[in-house]
Amino acid sequence: MDARDQQDFDQFMAGRWPGLVRLAYGLTGDRWLAEDLAQSALASAYAAWWRVSRADDPDAYVRRILINASKRRFRRRRVPESLHELAEFPDTGTADPADRVGDRAALLAALRELPPRQRAIVVLRYWEDLSDAQVAAVLGCSAGTVRSQASRAIAKLRGSTTLLEGNTR
């Protein structure tokens, strides 16, 4: 990697870090894992920067690396994931009343009940605000699949108190 590529990558990395960590947080609900996934995705991008930088959409490329890593992690991990860190280590810099911590944890827990692909679709569609076509490109499926899976995910989430509470607030 020459100096120019290094500079380009550094700019890319600095610009994408917060977004990638938040995306990973939406997928995992875990601060440490979110940062590790984001770091892993950026490291892979660094290693293949010649390929990533020439991609039509480098952001989609890196999101795809991150989501693939996340999906595989969930597929292989059996131990129930703990949400204790939310209460133990509340996010810094944000006025977050204590009574909302459990509420947030409940939403993340509801998300984690979804299958990995549905969870990824929900986070990409409603947090990243990507179009169905963009989500499809990231996940390597059709836009129709995105729509149908999103619909199923919403139906599942509708049954959770989290969404209802949000609806009545």
Added chain:
Amino acid sequence: MNSTDEQVLRERLHEVIGAFEAGPLPANAVRRRGKTIRTRRRASTVSGAAALAAVVAVATWAQGPGASRRHAPPVASGHSVTLNEPDPGAPGGVFASGTADGKPWKLAVANIAGPAPWCLPAVMLNGHDGDILGAPTPSPLAIGNVAFLTEMPGRPGTGSAFVQVGTGVTRLVATLSGGLRLLVHPVTVSRCGQRFRLAGFAYLEAGATKIVAYSAGQRGITSVFSTPPGIFRLHPYQPGALASGVWDDMEIVGGSDASAVIVSGRTGGTRWHISMTLGGSGQCYAGAAERGNSSGQAQECLPIEAAPRGVALAWVPFPASVSTLTGYAGLVTPRTRYLMARLSDGTTRRLATIDVGGRKYTGLAIGRGTRLVRLTLYDAAGHAFATTTSIPPGK
């Protein structure tokens, strides 16, 4: 689904995820980790005319698709490798075998997870040095992942490669450094309820520059893999950058990382955790620490191994600028329920295990001046069934 639901969900996600603040960008750690991945791809250990000449003697060279296969004897000087005819019915998931400098080598698909229902398929070289397999290649005529092991452990000067292909691919021609071509036939291996079509070969010097796939019933090429430029270019060896026995997977997007925090805690004023990543960089343990406004992470990668009979313990680094902790983590036999760690200050600690992909891991971090002396493994009935005093030294 109605628009109200969607709007509410959007707002709730923005509340929850938007309120989450990422920690500081670990720019150096990202670059280091990226360089480790890249360096492994570029690393090459054998060069020179002798090795290149020896490559001519490698078995089963092809002039093109359909060329006759033959075995060449090892050359008298330098290194030599051979490739056996593939045996679709070979036991133990073996899909490629041969010799390297007269010593046998074999590539096989094995389950490296614990007992059923867990199953995690990986390609193992001689029963060690695994590379986790991704999903079977979806397109029948395509080349999926291509992986290189720069140097076969115990067989210096020789490397190994395997290729995952679609079900319709019947033969491959690998163009090695120097332009020589090798004809390889893929074999279908079933593991973990999946069918993988794999081909493997050994090589001298610096791997393959191109791999071309052909299908039955047509002479045409169905898929071409070109090794990205620079991957096998010789470069100065960087100590610590190359983990011997770790495969270089060429397919990044299909990477097979599984990550988990295996232990965390707070020692003094330092928050720390040890995480494990199983995937393209091998079996990596990372120690992360946060103290005041300082934070950092250090990582140690090792080859992927099957579950041990006892414990395969590794030293885990922590960033020296943040912490003086010493970390240990390891893979334990699936029978393990918990462990007791005896420290040099006379205290003992009970260590939990965590399942990641059906593999059980444990870990601990200890403060400066204290050493880990002994680990004892207990089963679900509380019986100690193994103990070790062989503790890896720190660096």
